[in-house]
Amino acid sequence: MTKWKKSFFTGTTNSRKHPLLACALAAALAAGPLTGCSSPESAPTETAAVSSGSSETAKETTSAPTGQPSETTAESSAPEAPSLFADGETARAVAENFAAAYFAGRTEELQNYLTEPYPWAIDVYEGDGTAKVLAIKGLEDIGEEEIGTVSVVSLEFQDSAGDEGLLYLTLEMLKQPDGWDIQFYGLER
Known part of the structure; x- marks a missing residue:
């Protein structure tokens, strides 16, 4: 030495x-090696969301008719869901129901979630495969909103038959006295 x-x-x-x-x-x-990258509070929440989401997925998959897309655990058990305000929870439910109708091609059902009058053509998803929703973004920005407030929510998804990567169904939502209506929606590639 x-x-x-x-x-x-x-x-x-x-x-x-x-x-x-x-x-x-x-x-x-x-x-x-003793330090981690995440806070200790977030680890149990994520674990609980993943474990509770798997049973919900099984229920949703068995209830979906053949040929129709099934919803994913990300929609029903997003980690930010417990901290959402009531308006955020209501907007999430509208977004999930609208997305299910959009991906299944149910035009009549889509009209239930749109503002009246809806000035644009009502389009449905025309992808070759089934859509798998990975996340709903923008819900955490919705607080206790006043009537007339506009919020934007995006559903991040993948098509099982496509190699396009991530796609987004963006919803422009308007707070109404009876909940949330969609005043515009579009698909982003």
């Missing part, structure tokens, strides 16, 4: 920096 390395680890040099550096390095290496 060289004289420098030997003196570094034994602390026999004239400088006092080396033993402190060795202690600091040892402490950093020992503490490194």
Whole structure:
């Protein structure tokens, strides 16, 4: 062992920096594996959402008729769902129901969720496969809203037959006295 390395680890040099550096390095290496990237509060919530979502998926899959898309656990057990305001929960329910009708091609049912009059053509999903919704984004921004407030929600999904990556069904939602209506929607590729 060289004289420098030997003196570094034994602390026999004239400088006092080396033993402190060795202690600091040892402490950093020992503490490194003990720290995580997420807060301790979020881990149990995510685990509970995943475990409770799997049973919900089984119920939804068995209730969906053959040839119709099934909804995913991300819609029914999103981690942010417990912290949503009542208006956010109502908007989530409208978005989920609208998406189910949109992906199944049920034009008449879509009209129940649209503002009256709805000035655009009512389109349905024309993908080759079934749509798998991965997340609903924008719900956490909805608080206790006043009537007339407009909020935008996007459903992130994938088509089972497509290689296009992620697709988004964006809903522009208007708060009405009786809940939320969709005043515009569109598909983003």
